[in-house]
Amino acid sequence: MITLDELLERDKKREQDGFKRKIRIGQIVKPGAGGREKIIVVPTTVEEKFVHDDIVPEQEQGEGEPTGGTGEGQEGDIIGEQPIRPEDGQGEGEGDGEGPGEGKGGAHEIEANAYELGKVLSQDFELPNLKDKGKKKVLARYVYDLTDKNQGVGQVLDKKATLKKIVETNISLGRIPDVSTIDTTGFIISPQDLIYRILSREKEYESQALVFFLRDYSGSMGGKVTQTVVSQHVMLYSWLVYQYEKQVETRFVLHDTEAREVSDFQKYYSYKVAGGTKVYTAFKLVNDIVEKENLARDYNIYVFHGTDGDDWDKDGKQTLAEIEKMLTYAARIGITIVEHSYVGSKQTEVEKYIQSSGLLTRREHLIKLDVMAENVDDSRIIQGIKTLIS
Amino acid sequence: MELVSQHVKGIMEECKVRARDAGLRFDDETLEYIVTNRDLIELSPKMMIPTLYDYWVHDVRVLSGKGMYEAYPSNPFETVINTRPAISYYNDNNPDWLNVMIFYHVLAHIDFFQNNLFYKNTWDIDLAGQALADKRIIAQLRSEKTRWLDYVIEFARGMDNLVGFHKNLNRTLLHDTPKKPTRTDFYFDLFLQKIRSVPQHEYVKEIDRYNQCKKESTDFFDQVTGRYPEFEELFQKQIAHKEPPRMDIMEYILRYSPFLKKDENEWMKSVIHIVRSTSLYFQPQMRTKTMNEGWASFWHENLFMADNRISGHEADYAKINASVTAMPKVGLNPYALGMRLFEHIHEMEDKGKYSFDYFLLKDAVLKKKYDTHKNTGRSFIFTVREDMNDFTFINSFLDQEFVDRHKLFVAGRRINSQNMTWQYYIKSKKAEDYKQMVINTLYHPPxxxxxxxxxxxxxxxxxxxxxxxxxxxxxxxxxxxxxxxxxxxxxxxxxxxxxxxxxxxxxxxxxxxxxxxxxxxxxxxxxxxxxxxxxxxxxxxxxxxxx
Incomplete structure (x- = not known):
């Protein structure tokens, strides 16, 4: 069976042959008890053919695709309702007493797959490695390991090192006149030549990253825009998992006209509403969380925001204020705007006010903006990641 | 993947006897394999044909299928492939009693494959063997042409939904001799109207004369050849003329592509041909899904309920059967719909309701009571399974009686902006609307x-x-x-x-x-x-x- 690596290798060759890449990185979210879901990364592809479009253009707006049904009732009867803005079950509204590290987003089961994908992204797609892994902010942790060497006594004989030492000794004693013909039977072995490994306490420095993923889930975010944003966020997440050797924690925030934190990626990925858009609420919520939980001290904080660029706050006054505040602690803010094809190339509100605020040049090492169209392929999405993290 | 044990095979053979007694018709030889869920994941991208050619898209599907299985384990009971001998797979998790029910289900599928006329072009093919030969050609070519072979497969598959399935079927069923016009037809339809473009009064006069000749039994064409000396020659030419065969896009490219005509590209033709014939093979299956599943569900229910091996498992059976054949409150289940429609047709025909008398009745009570005790339902559904595909099946038989009886409706969905909810409502209870909604879900390439x-x-x-x-x-x-x-x-x-x-x-x-x-x-x-x-x-x- 072919591996993901081989598939990507093959995909690279397509580009050389003048065809578009076809492998996309898909993700399946496996629900688990208590919000401990797994993200399973799988390759996907589509086989293009001439087919009828699923979207029926004459469908009345606000109407979903009709389907079959069975049961009692007259025409026009309402048979059920389903909330558009899903409730978050238990977790909603608390927020106190739960520090990072457990509960909420912290309890992510880090999936080997995400690490693998991060590796693939870093190597095959040439995403840059983090220059500064942020070692200043450290978590010191002790591990016991057979790393120290000791002459004479110890737990495990290091044969290779011992042999080296013996050769060294014998050369200095002049017992090896010709290096091409060594007679080992004539070696003299000193007790001090024996090298052992001993168990020792090691202090391990690890960098920690805390990533906030923010997503606009308002009504305008339908279809591809959301897919594109989520794809990019999954890849970003994977890349960070790889870069930080799995020491990454994630928090998820969704917003329409108000922001809320959701407990896991699945909810982050799947929730939809039909409301309006106030971007600042998401940034404000992150600022509040960071302040309340005192996160800035212990973590490298990354904030990534995905939106289609609509904002009721047209000049972005509130949003910019929150971003300014965020820039005081964040290691990086990356904003992705995925434009609807019907918007054309005209600038969206968010793009306009961010551009005109001058933040992108004034604080260019801290905040990045990436704008793409909704029907871009994976290579463009990855390109976008490069922009966001460069 | 291994053959079922002799004991289980024995059960299958017993089921065959009972299925035959009930009227199902199929070949004696069948092959049954026990498979794991993992096997099924690996088989499904290859349309369950273990010998289908290798292609990277299949591998991608297997990889994502495995991921999917990890997140959402599923446990399909069986799969049948339409080949000679018919091959069926059984999940190794199935309990024995369940396999009895599944055998009936599978036998009905095989009956469908081997009797429905839309499958006629597949009847003489050992697909697994054919696929193996194709797989070897592809493997051989891949070793020579490397990734370019895969590009050709990809591009050929890009058109393989546009194969001329119906045209091929016509050729087999009607022996494809396009009707040659008779002398009379040619004279009136083509010669007078198209070639001579005679004025209307003259045309009518000729018709009168034709009728006159008919009455008097004189030769009408005597005068014709006198008046139009060229007529006979043109008529002979018309008969000799052959309509150019209608080709689908893949055939057209195979025959006329200047690129494929080059010596160094000859090999691509065999690849395109393999992709095309594989696609053609699966066309009938895609166009008879509702019927095929409905037919199999209809029979497993009828045969298993009458089988003594159900005893002790009635409740288990009810549970499993319901999960397969229940009509969802909202949504569409082709198994359930097809099965109920076969039952409905059976009953309507038994009561003689497919008749002009019934059609003329307007009184709802009389309509309901109508029964001529015709009792031909059983043989009628066998005819339906032979002659119809999903579209004709649904279009002909999904009537208001059916919709009312099962309380079916078209469910609409709209946003309720006050409560911020999706609201599901009964959009229509008319058979026409329901039928159209179902037809819209059928396979229909452009x-x-x-x-x-x-x-x-x-x-x-x-x-x-x-x-x-x-x-x-x-x-x-x-x-x-x-x-x-x-x-x-x-x-x-x-x-x-x-x-x-x-x-x-x-x-x-x-x-x-x-x-x-x-x-x-x-x-x-x-x-x-x-x-x-x-x-x-x-x-x-x-x-x-x-x-």
């Missing part, structure tokens, strides 16, 4: 053909015969790049699109905040106007031209 007249100067011209369903735009470019590659020159595709840009203002503005009070009411939905457009691919660059 009708795209080569326009031979416009195919010149190295350009391949494709014409989409439009059915008010636009093509999926995202797929057009890559599909055309593939066709351009195999054709070796520019490709044009004529199709239709909505006149106004889709997703125009109303949708956009309303998306801002449908919940906001005072939003202007949705504008009346206007009927869409269509315009013809032409996509042109040249040097792998796509362009759109308005026509």
């Amino acid at each position: 009708d795209i053909r080569v326009d031979a007249d416009k195919t010149k100067d190295g350009i391949l011209y494709l014409n989409h015969w439009f059915e008010n369903k636009p093509l999926k735009f995202d797929f057009i470019e890559n599909t055309m790049i593939g066709i351009e590659f195999l054709w070796g020159g520019p490709v044009h595709l004529e199709t239709s699109e909505p006149k106004s840009t889709a997703q125009k203002d109303p949708r956009y503005t309303n998306f801002w905040d449908p919940s906001a009070p005072g939003t202007a009411p949705a504008p009346e939905a206007l009927p869409i106007e269509w315009k013809r457009v032409r996509y042109v691919i040249k040097d792998r660059k796509l362009q759109k031209q308005e026509l």
